[in-house]
Each structure stands twice: as C-alpha cells, then as structure tokens.
Amino acid sequence: MENKKLKIITNSCENKKGVDIKVLEIGSFSSIADYFVIVSGNSSSQVSALADEIEEKMFQAGYNIENSEGKNSLRWIVLDYGDVIVHVFHKDEREYYNLERLWENESNFKDQEE
Numbered sequence: 201m202e203n204k205k206l207k208i209i210t211n212s213c214e215n216k217k218g219v220d221i222k223v224l225e226i227g228s229f230s231s232i233a234d235y236f237v238i239v240s241g242n243s244s245s246q247v248s249a250l251a252d253e254i255e256e257k258m259f260q261a262g263y264n265i266e267n268s269e270g271k272n273s274l275r276w277i278v279l280d281y282g283d284v285i286v287h288v289f290h291k292d293e294r295e296y297y298n299l300e301r302l303w304e305n306e307s308n309f310k311d312q313e314e
Contacts, residue, residue: 208257208263210223212257213239213250216253218241221238234284240288242291245274251268274290275292276297
C-alpha cells in the first residue's frame with residue numbers, strides 16, 4: 201500500500217479497533233476517487249471514535265477533509281479526502297448496505313495488511 205493517506209487511515213482504524221478494514225481500489229473504473237476505505241464499528245460510539253481518529257491523524261499529517269456526511273446519525277459516516285473516501289459504518293448498517301457487493305465485480309479488494 202504505497203498511498204500515504206491510506207496508511208494513515210488504516211492505522212487510525214486499527215488504533216480504534218475498527219472491524220473488517222477493507223481498501224477498495226476503484227480509480228481505474230470510477231472518477232469518484234482512487235480508493236474507498238471501508239471499516240466497521242460495533243457501536244455508535246466506536247463509529248464516532250473511528251471517524252474522529254481518522255480526521256485527527258489526517259489533519260496532523262497535513263491533509264484537509266473535503267467533505268463529510270453522517271456525523272449526526274453515527275450509523276454511516278463518509279469522510280472525503282479527494283482521492284480516498286472513507287466509509288465508517290456501524291456493523292448493522294454495513295451488513296444492510298453491503299457496499300462491497302456493489303463494487304465486487306469491478307474492483308480489486310485489498311486487505312488492509314497489504
């Protein structure tokens with residue numbers, strides 16, 4: 201994983217015990233971003249903590265967020281860093297929306313360890 205943003209984001213997810221961290225490379229077939237990072241939290245407070253940790257570490261590294269959505273609901277928070285978009289899900293929302301399924305035929309999934 202050579203993208204510095206991805207490393208900071210996945211490390212932040214690990215620090216807050218994020219569940220099932222996935223990096224989805226979408227740049228070759230989508231103009232939305234180059235990567236999606238998908239992570240789950242087991243509670244609303246963990247979802248909030250994950251998003252806060254990502255924002256804090258990215259800010260410290262000099263990356264400004266372009267947009268965010270969902271902070272009021274704490275069920276699905278989207279953090280947009282331009283070429284990397286982070287989806288922080290409550291585990292129930294992730295199962296319901298199954299975002300990975302929408303992209304699985306097009307994409308190259310990577311476990312966060314790669």
